[in-house]
Amino acid sequence: MNVGVAHSEVNPNTRVMNSRGMWLTYALGVGLLHIVLLSIPFFSVPVAWTLTNVIHNLGMYVFLHAVKGTPFETPDQGKARLLTHWEQLDYGVQFTSSRKFFTISPIILFIAASPGDETRTVLMTSLPGRQGIIYRVSMLILNKAAGVFSKPSRREIFEFLRSFNFRPGNVFLHKLVLGIETSCDDTAAAVVDETGNVLGEAIHSQTEVHLKTGGIVPPVAQQLHRENIQRIVQEALSTSKVSPSELSAIATTVKPGLALSLGVGLSFSLQLVDQLKKPFIPIHHMEAHALTIRLLNKVEFPFLVLLISGGHCLLALVRGVSDFLLLGKSLDIAPGDMLDKVARRLSLIKHPECSTMSGGKAIEHLAKQGNKLHFDFKPPMQRAKNCDFSFTGLQHVIDKIITQKEKEEGIQKGQILSSAAHIAAAVQHTTACHIAKRTHRAILFCKQRDLLSQSNAVLVVSGGVASNLYIRKALEIVTNATQCTLLCPPPKLCTDNGIMIAWNGIERLRAGLGILHNTEGIRYEPKCPLGVDISKEVGEAAIKVPRLKMKI
Incomplete structure (x- = not known):
């Protein structure tokens, strides 16, 4: 040996x-x-x-x-x-x-x-005051190896670790984006990190003001944005405990939306970008809505998205951060707009239970007290085998019914009908059936063309109208019948907010898309399409949709 x-x-x-x-x-x-x-x-x-x-x-x-x-x-x-x-x-x-x-x-x-x-000045400046305990903790490790048992107490070690007060997204994560949203009547801002942690947010809603005027008045919305945007952005930054110099970029809605409202957000953002010397990320409002779900769930591309709000109604296949195929859209007004107009025609703002609610919310609330079968409203575009939507015709039919009922009850326009709850229930049901059928066809088209997975396809529903639980239940019937998963952001993220804009900025930063270091020539776009329009191809496919029983 x-x-x-x-x-x-x-x-x-x-x-x-x-x-x-x-x-x-x-x-x-x-x-x-x-x-x-x-x-x-x-x-x-x-x-x-x-x-x-x-x-x-x-x-x-x-x-x-x-x-x-x-x-x-x-x-x-x-x-x-x-x-x-x-x-x-x-x-x-x-x-x-x-x-x-x-x-x-x-x-x-x-x-x-x-x-x-990723280093933080606050971390470095906090070290000198901890040198004593750092030394003792270090000696604990060395002494243990040498068999010496002199050491600081557990309480000292605990206080040492706790004193750093690390926050998610604050020390090790590099990308921090400030998102600013002013596309319509909400002034919103948020700071989000690259893993989806919302570090700070703030929002100012103009709903109460616009309820009094019976709708959004663009110049009024513009003035309210101007009065509140600086305060809202500062509040979001203060809550996040992130200094402006630490931001990786500033993302702002520039399309589509109300021209006067978009202008306020863009002007403020460009001044901030110039002051801080940060990259600017222009955001498409509908793309931001579509990708909000990825903030909360691990949703892989491709997936189908239905965006329904007061200004939009569309179906699209999302293949990437900025890669969309448009399957169908509203040919006239959006469902949220139609529901708001019906609520105004019913004078629901005078209803004691609905006086502080938006039109769509008032319809949903009152519909619970009505019978959806009391009025027989036919869903629009029943013969058109495409994925487009239409709501103007339904609105006109309802307007005629309301006028007729006012005469029958002997009341003036502006007074509340005794059948208002039945009308609200019927219009909500008809709207839900119309949206569900077009969505059903979109799912069948995508699966037929192998654009979506046959077994684990995902339908994401977002936008203000997506917070309507009755419409969600109608869509759930469709997804159950087509073996799809239905995902909806919480109501807070369905309506306009700064979080979705900041998150879309994060998505674009990670993908390296649309990051501007020179903002010269950047303009807002009140009207802007989403992705590549293949709705004509969908119509030519003429897919027949099986009848589903909408037992809601």
Whole structure:
């Protein structure tokens, strides 16, 4: 049996770790590790650099200071089996080229990573006051290894760790986007990080003002935006505890919407961008609505989206962050607009239960008290085998019914009908059936063309009208029949908000799409289509939709 390593034999560890090939392999391994981490979705450059350092340091610690023996020889290794790789290196001689290489390499890696690392001034300034306890915690680790039991108390360690007060998205995450929304009648702002943490938000609703005027008056909306936008943005930033200089970009709705409202948001944002020298990300309002679900759920592309609001009604296939196929849209007014007009015609603002509600919300509330079968309203466009929508005809029919009922009851226009709840229930049911049938056809078309998965397709419903639970239930009947998953953001994120704009900015930052460093020539667009229109192709397919019983 060997009792030692013969001096005539070269320790295999020494030979291998002293070779230039080992140095090259080491450098290539670190580089490959960094590339692999960069390729992982949702990992920012700073996160990849941080993990590269951590994994490298842990790996080298285990390899050099924990593993013992010579893995290239038989188990009978003499005294080498008791030595770590570091102790075997160069027979313990100090300051050899190999020892210098393995000592300096981690330092070089740390310095190389520093420009990309996410650091915070507040973190650095908090360290001096903690030097005493840092020293004692460090000594605890060293003393434990040496068998010495002098150590700080658990309470001191706990207070030390707690004192840093790390917040999600505040230290290690690089991308922070401020989103600003002023496309219609809500002034909103939010700060969101790249993992979807909402760090701060604020919103000012103009609903109460516009209820008094019977609808949105663009100049009034514009003035209210001007009066509130600075306060709302400042409130969102203050709540997030993120200074403007820490933002990665500013994202703002520039299309589509009310021209006067869009102008306020864009003008304010461009001033802020110029002041802070940050990139600007112009946001398509409907694209932001469509991708809001990815803030909350891990929804992969492609998926089908139905956007229903007071200004829009459309069906689209979402294939990427900025890749949409438009399957169908409203040919006249949006469902939210139609419901608002019916609510105004019914004078629901005078109803004691609905006086503070928007038109659509008032219809949904009153419909619970009515009989949907009391009036027989026919769904629009029953013969058209496409995915387009129409609501003007239904509105005119309802208007005639209301006029007729006013005459029958002997009341003046502006007074509340005794059958108002029945009308609300009937119009809501008819609207839900119309939307459900067009959506059903869109699902069948996408599956027929292999645009969606046959077994686990996803339908996302968003927009202000998507908060109507009755319409959601109608769509749930459709998704159950077509083996689809129905996903809806919470009501708070269905209506206009700054969170969805900030999140769309994050999506675009990660994809490298539409990030402007020069804002010269940027304009708002009151009207703007969504994606590539293939609605004609859908109509030509003439897909017949099976009849479903809408038992809601």
